[in-house]
Amino acid sequence: MPSKPKANSGKVGKRSTATRVSSAKPGIVQLRRRYQQPTASRRVTVTSSGPIAQHIAFIPLLLLVFVMWCVYRYLFRFPVWFDESIGKAVFFGLPVWLYVSITRSKSIADTISPRYLQSGLWMGLAIGGLFGFAGALASLMRKGVVVQAAPLFASDSFWWEFALAMMTGFWESLFFYCWIMTVIMEKFKNWSLLNQVLVTAVIFLVFHIPNTILRFDLSLIGGQLFLLFFFGLGQALLFARVRNIYALSLSHAIWGMVLLVHTR
Known part of the structure; x- marks a missing residue:
């Protein structure tokens, strides 16, 4: 009976080694494809000038809104409810909407995201409590007196004033902080936080000068402007911490109600 040829162990070893190498090649090819550098035509260069170029229309639009706001304040005398709801929606809300629609700025849109509603309201309530x-x-x-809270909360006029204060807080927070301060922090990111906050507070103050001049006597204007500046400064610091319109809106509204109740 003829004997079976012996298997060549050397050839078997070489085949198994070749099989392992060939099976490993797809993985190596995939890794090379994954980590290879893109060609020059496909390469995207990320530079720090992106946000600056994106916000190139910021200053012209801000100046235009300021001029229109001054004209509106000096020429028209509408009821307070109209100014705080419709007037500020047009002059403060509409420019921000147009700006975000044109620039597609996600950083501005994120400040009004509904996912921040609950945490923002709690933060605003805490600041307002202070x-x-x-x-x-x-x-x-x-005065030596303390205002009783229960009669205030039972009054319909109190809640009407609070609703107006909430509208004021929302539109002004959207305009001065969600838009202006966000753009300042991106466009002038080399500035210190103190400089960014101060510039935002100054812009907040400048926009309130026309109404302050129209509403108060000359002897009271200085004190009002001082109060407005430091309130704007505090709100800017709060926004730098939370980036949340809901916290600023509620704290703004409560601040306005505190002044209304304790200065009458």
Whole structure:
């Protein structure tokens, strides 16, 4: 009976090695494809000038809105509810909407995201509570009286004023902080936070000068502007911390109500 040829162990070893190498090649090819550099035509260069180029229309639009706002304040005398709702929606809300629609700025849109609603309201309530405590303490030291909260909360006029204050807080927070301060932080990102906050507070103050001049006597204008500047400064610091329109809107509204209650 003829004997079976012996298998060549050397050839078998070479075949198994070749099989392992060939099976490993697809993985190596995939890794090379994944990590190879793109060609020059497909390569995207990321530079720091992106946000600056994106916000090139910021200053012209801001100046245009300021001029139109001054003209509106000096020429027209509408009821307070109209100014705080429709007027500010047109002059503060519409420019921001147009700006975001044109530039597709995600950083501005994120500040009004509904996912920040609950946390923002809690933060705004906490900051507003500090305003309320400070107002009550100042009233006690100056007049020797404390305003009772229960009769205020039972009054319909209080909640009407609060609704107006919320509209004011929303439109002004959207305009001065969600838009202006966000753009300043991106366009002038080499500035320190202090400089960014100060510039935002100055813009906030400048926009409030026309109404302050029209509403108050000359002897009271300085104090009002001082108060407005430091409020704008505080709101800017809060926005730098939370980037949340809901926190600023509620704190703004409560601050306005504290002034209304304790300065009458």
